[in-house]
Amino acid sequence: MSFSENAVLTILFDGIAYGMLLFVLACGLAVTLGLMNFVNLAHGAFAMAGGYITAVMMNRMGVPFLATLPLAFIGPALLGLVLERTLYKRLYTRSHLDQVLFSIGLVFMAVAAIDYSFGSQQQLIQLPTWLQGRIDVLGVQVGLYRSFIIAICGALVVVLQLILTKTRFGSRLRAAVDDPRVARGLGINVSLIFAATFAFGSGLAGLGGALGAEILGLDPTFPLKFMIYFLIVVTVGGTTSITGPFLASLLLGIADVAGKYYVPSVGAFVIYTLMIVVLVLRPQGLFERAR
Numbered sequence: 001m002s003f004s005e006n007a008v009l010t011i012l013f014d015g016i017a018y019g020m021l022l023f024v025l026a027c028g029l030a031v032t033l034g035l036m037n038f039v040n041l042a043h044g045a046f047a048m049a050g051g052y053i054t055a056v057m058m059n060r061m062g063v064p065f066l067a068t069l070p071l072a073f074i075g076p077a078l079l080g081l082v083l084e085r086t087l088y089k090r091l092y093t094r095s096h097l098d099q100v101l102f103s104i105g106l107v108f109m110a111v112a113a114i115d116y117s118f119g120s121q122q123q124l125i126q127l128p129t130w131l132q133g134r135i136d137v138l139g140v141q142v143g144l145y146r147s148f149i150i151a152i153c154g155a156l157v158v159v160l161q162l163i164l165t166k167t168r169f170g171s172r173l174r175a176a177v178d179d180p181r182v183a184r185g186l187g188i189n190v191s192l193i194f195a196a197t198f199a200f201g202s203g204l205a206g207l208g209g210a211l212g213a214e215i216l217g218l219d220p221t222f223p224l225k226f227m228i229y230f231l232i233v234v235t236v237g238g239t240t241s242i243t244g245p246f247l248a249s250l251l252l253g254i255a256d257v258a259g260k261y262y263v264p265s266v267g268a269f270v271i272y273t274l275m276i277v278v279l280v281l282r283p284q285g286l287f288e289r290a291r
Contacts, residue, residue: 010141011258017146019253020153021215023246025208025226026233027160028201030245033234036177036194038088039096042103043205043230044223045110046076050206051213051222052114055123065128072210073203080202084195092194107223115220123218149211156204161242173197232275 029043050072057063057071083106091099131145164170176183176190183190209222216226229252237248252271259270 015254023249047209051209076206077203
């Protein structure tokens with residue numbers, strides 16, 4: 001295998017890992033925006049919470065990396081549940097502008113709270129030795145940690161898709177979104193369905209923040225830096241299913257990694273250029289049917 005072929009396959013592998021991570025980070029927003037019709041721009045704050053849970057438990061308490069991941073899911077999920085019950089549910093019937101202003105306010109509050117509590121410096125985590133480095137697979141340099149991310153995120157994608165399409169909860173969620181009044185008449189607890197969905201999406205964001213702390217970096221500005229990435233995933237993939245944002249995450253992850261490798265001077269703008277092209281050609285999203 002030539003050097004150029006090796007480089008292409010390595011970039012492809014790293015791009016898939018990055019795309020998988022983007023999907024886990026953004027799928028909660030895809031659910032709340034696409035299925036619940038709620039614009040939650042504070043989604044990145046839950047991801048930051050999961051990342052800080054992992055960093056604090058590893059660096060200050062000596063907890064192993066893998067042991068922190070369930071807590072990185074549970075903590076933001078509980079936080080999301082509390083906020084949904086006390087604040088978010090009051091805005092379900094309000095305009096999208098009200099939802100945007102409210103969630104943006106939460107973002108700045110979260111940034112200020114984390115900066116005050118932990119400082120503005122970047123949080124570093126030390127991965128286990130078995131997740132460090134790369135191995136050679138048929139001439140391709142495969143990162144161990146990125147392989148781990150692909151495995152974890154791939155399993156989450158399958159589980160999430162099965163929950164939404166094959167379970168009673170998924171059908172009740174779709175019914176609650178399509179017509180809450182009729183759903184209530186059929187005995188569906190719409191309020192409980194929305195609360196559970198919001199909490200689960202927040203937990204997934206927290207897990208994504210924990211998994212991405214080593215790759216993306218973690219500091220108090222995390223929700224602001226990656227808010228646009230979450231929105232791009234949902235915008236390019238469409239909001240009517242999980243499949244669209246998943247495929248969009250892979251496409252954007254590969255394009256971002258390839259752009260930064262081949263044209264580093266403008267690589268950071270590749271993902272934005274791709275978004276503009278998609279919106280010009282298909283305003284409803286790349287993987288959503290035109291109406």
